[in-house]
Amino acid sequence: MNGRRVRAIAVKEALQVWRDPRSLAVALLMPFMQLVLLGYGVSLDIKHVPLCVYDQEMSQQSRAVVDGFVSSGWFRLARALPNEAAIRTAMNRDQCSAVLVIPADFSRRLAMTGRATLQGIFDATDVNTTNIAMGYAAGATAQLQSTFEAKYAAAHGLTPSAVGSVDLEPSTWFNETLDSRNFIIPGVVAVILALVGAQLTSLTISREWERGTMEQLISTPVTTLELMAGKLTPYFVIGLADAAFCLGAAIFWFKVPFRGDVSTLFVTTALFILVVLGFGYLISVRVRSQLGASQIALLVTLLPTTLLSGYTFPLDQMPAPIRAISLVVYARYYVSILRGLFLKGSGLADLAAPLAGLCVSALIILWLAARAFHKRLD
Amino acid sequence: MSDDGTVVEARSLSKTFGRLAAVRSATFAVSRGEIFGLVGPDGAGKTTIMRMLAGVLRPDEGDIRVDGVEVLREPERAKRHLSYMPQRFGLYEDLTVGENIFFYGELFGVTKTERQERTSRLLEAAGLVPFQRRLAGQLSGGMKQKLGLICALVHTPAVLLLDEPTTGVDPVSRREFWSILYDLRETGVTILLSTAYMDEAERCSRLALLSAGAIRYCDTPARLKEQMPGALVSIPSSDPRRVRALLSGQPGVLGVLLMGDRVHVRVDNRDRRTPELARLLAAQGLAGALIEPAEPGIEDVFVALLGGQEAA
Numbered sequence: 001m002n003g004r005r006v007r008a009i010a011v012k013e014a015l016q017v018w019r020d021p022r023s024l025a026v027a028l029l030m031p032f033m034q035l036v037l038l039g040y041g042v043s044l045d046i047k048h049v050p051l052c053v054y055d056q057e058m059s060q061q062s063r064a065v066v067d068g069f070v071s072s073g074w075f076r077l078a079r080a081l082p083n084e085a086a087i088r089t090a091m092n093r094d095q096c097s098a099v100l101v102i103p104a105d106f107s108r109r110l111a112m113t114g115r116a117t118l119q120g121i122f123d124a125t126d127v128n129t130t131n132i133a134m135g136y137a138a139g140a141t142a143q144l145q146s147t148f149e150a151k152y153a154a155a156h157g158l159t160p161s162a163v164g165s166v167d168l169e170p171s172t173w174f175n176e177t178l179d180s181r182n183f184i185i186p187g188v189v190a191v192i193l194a195l196v197g198a199q200l201t202s203l204t205i206s207r208e209w210e211r212g213t214m215e216q217l218i219s220t221p222v223t224t225l226e227l228m229a230g231k232l233t234p235y236f237v238i239g240l241a242d243a244a245f246c247l248g249a250a251i252f253w254f255k256v257p258f259r260g261d262v263s264t265l266f267v268t269t270a271l272f273i274l275v276v277l278g279f280g281y282l283i284s285v286r287v288r289s290q291l292g293a294s295q296i297a298l299l300v301t302l303l304p305t306t307l308l309s310g311y312t313f314p315l316d317q318m319p320a321p322i323r324a325i326s327l328v329v330y331a332r333y334y335v336s337i338l339r340g341l342f343l344k345g346s347g348l349a350d351l352a353a354p355l356a357g358l359c360v361s362a363l364i365i366l367w368l369a370a371r372a373f374h375k376r377l378d
Numbered sequence: 379m380s381d382d383g384t385v386v387e388a389r390s391l392s393k394t395f396g397r398l399a400a401v402r403s404a405t406f407a408v409s410r411g412e413i414f415g416l417v418g419p420d421g422a423g424k425t426t427i428m429r430m431l432a433g434v435l436r437p438d439e440g441d442i443r444v445d446g447v448e449v450l451r452e453p454e455r456a457k458r459h460l461s462y463m464p465q466r467f468g469l470y471e472d473l474t475v476g477e478n479i480f481f482y483g484e485l486f487g488v489t490k491t492e493r494q495e496r497t498s499r500l501l502e503a504a505g506l507v508p509f510q511r512r513l514a515g516q517l518s519g520g521m522k523q524k525l526g527l528i529c530a531l532v533h534t535p536a537v538l539l540l541d542e543p544t545t546g547v548d549p550v551s552r553r554e555f556w557s558i559l560y561d562l563r564e565t566g567v568t569i570l571l572s573t574a575y576m577d578e579a580e581r582c583s584r585l586a587l588l589s590a591g592a593i594r595y596c597d598t599p600a601r602l603k604e605q606m607p608g609a610l611v612s613i614p615s616s617d618p619r620r621v622r623a624l625l626s627g628q629p630g631v632l633g634v635l636l637m638g639d640r641v642h643v644r645v646d647n648r649d650r651r652t653p654e655l656a657r658l659l660a661a662q663g664l665a666g667a668l669i670e671p672a673e674p675g676i677e678d679v680f681v682a683l684l685g686g687q688e689a690a
Binding site for chain 1: 463
């Protein structure tokens with residue numbers, strides 16, 4: 001490798017990016033827009049689930065139940081329903097995604113036996129939301145339960161512990177507020193860097209073919225490795241800047257707690273950027289038109305990274321064959337590293353497995369990219 | 379360079395694209411200091427030969443040696459000895475004139491003083507001094523070609539390969555271009571160029587005439603002219619097409635070629651046929667047409683040597 005030639009290519013490439021509004025937009029505007037879109041648009045927290053209530057009893061007790069649900073903050077009272085037929089109508093018109101039915105004998109049963117049943121009906125067309133809403137409902141019910149148990153015990157001259165069941169007190173670690181944003185934002189950063197990185201370099205070789213500059217370039221003594229190193233250098237700098245922007249926004253704007261070590265963050269991020277740039281370069285070598293290369297880079301990065309990187313969909317819940325496929329989705333390693341660094345404050349030793357995955361990806365992709373280019377027209 | 383002064387040697391080069399035989403067993407040798415021209419119509423295989431010599435296209439068969447290096451075995455080493463200027467403008471239009479020159483200078487490892495000395499001399503010769511900060515994409519066609527030549531010459535190549543370097547270039551720029559080439563030849567650089575312009579072919583020291591991928595004749599312009607069968611007469615006319623129609627296929631007429639407002643007629647015997655042609659034209663109301671003996675140009679030779687064979 002001749003340092004002068006690498007530098008000449010890097011300088012030339014940097015000048016071209018600087019003078020090409022399209023490249024600049026991809027480099028600087030795209031991460032910003034994606035961060036806004038994904039950072040705000042994607043949230044797995046469902047607050048204020050619209051709730052309709054069909055209260056058959058209409059007593060003080062039943063109103064206390066409804067208040068209990070609403071005051072939990074998870075539900076919002078959408079409508080009170082007059083009869084059973086109205087339940088279906090309300091569901092069909094999307095006025096609510098959950099219906100609480102309070103039976104007419106609710107208070108009587110509670111007073112007599114200390115137990116009573118509420119009916120919850122959930123719109124399960126969106127399974128994910130339903131699961132969460134059901135969880136919230138269970139939580140709200142549990143709170144009501146303890147209040148009623150205390151009352152019942154007092155009324156019957158019993159100590160609360162004699163009636164009260166053993167309650168599970170859940171304790172959440174690492175993401176104490178159970179804010180899904182803390183979990184998602186580091187993943188969003190990984191997805192954005194994977195997308196932008198591949199876009200950046202996907203144009204670099206195809207541009208030379210398309211503009212007819214490749215023929216003269218390959219007639220010079222520049223080697224394929226020098227070409228790759230020179231071409232990746234300016235994009236590496238841009239990639240690091242994009243990473244600094246996204247990670248900075250995650251920490252200071254989205255307020256995701258960062259508990260790890262900054263130098264570990266830097267090293268792993270640099271490695272990841274190298275992988276995504278190498279991948280874009282590989283596509284660029286294979287596809288000789290700029291449009292084609294950029295489309296392919298988008299397609300083969302977007303779907304796998306959003307679906308199989310574990311950024312929203314947990315990988316360990318997937319069937320084995322799909323889990324196996326996800327091993328080549330290099331973004332998953334960076335997603336785990338970022339989550340570890342942000343939420344757990346993991347050190348290098350804790351991150352050994354995903355770090356190894358990232359290193360192997362880097363080696364394979366850069367090796368393929370270096371080999372893919374031939375200094376020939378045919 | 380081998381002992382006999384041969385700098386470029388191509389032996390039975392062949393290249394096929396799909397079913398099309400672009401180059402068929404081309405063999406030629408070029409000596410140090412020659413300006414060697416590949417001449418032929420579009421599609422004759424000029425560009426394919428140039429690309430194979432430059433080491434950017436692999437021939438299906440054959441051998442190439444450039445400055446003593448086997449191009450097929452060591453293409454990267456051979457590339458240090460040559461400069462190649464493709465037919466399509468191959469420089470970066472979003473870089474300035476100066477940046478393009480700097481870039482190629484760095485790729486060839488030229489020292490700073492060498493680059494500055496050579497660049498200023500070449501920019502001067504090409505009349506590009508005031509345009510150093512202009513983006514290459516904003517240059518005229520002729521200026522682009524001269525810039526291409528400067529980039530190709532920023533290092534000292536043993537062999538310069540120019541693929542149709544003056545296509546679409548104005549006459550003034552063309553003259554400057556050729557004067558740079560002549561200066562270059564003085565310094566011992568061997569130049570191979572392809573051209574479809576016959577007047578340009580005339581300026582070369584040796585020519586290879588190509589047709590349908592094969593080299594049919596290869597010699598100096600003078601000796602190629604000697605090989606032309608028959609002799610030439612030239613007839614100025616205000617209606618050259620009519621003259622051509624009248625004379626084609628007449629006894630003793632081997633070929634008729636339009637040259638602007640003249641008609642070149644190749645005959646088997648000039649002394650005998652001149653009066654015959656005069657009578658023929660007079661009979662058609664073209665009395666008094668001047669029929670003067672003419673020296674053949676490369677175009678006449680090319681058509682005489684290759685046109686007939688293609689038609690047959």
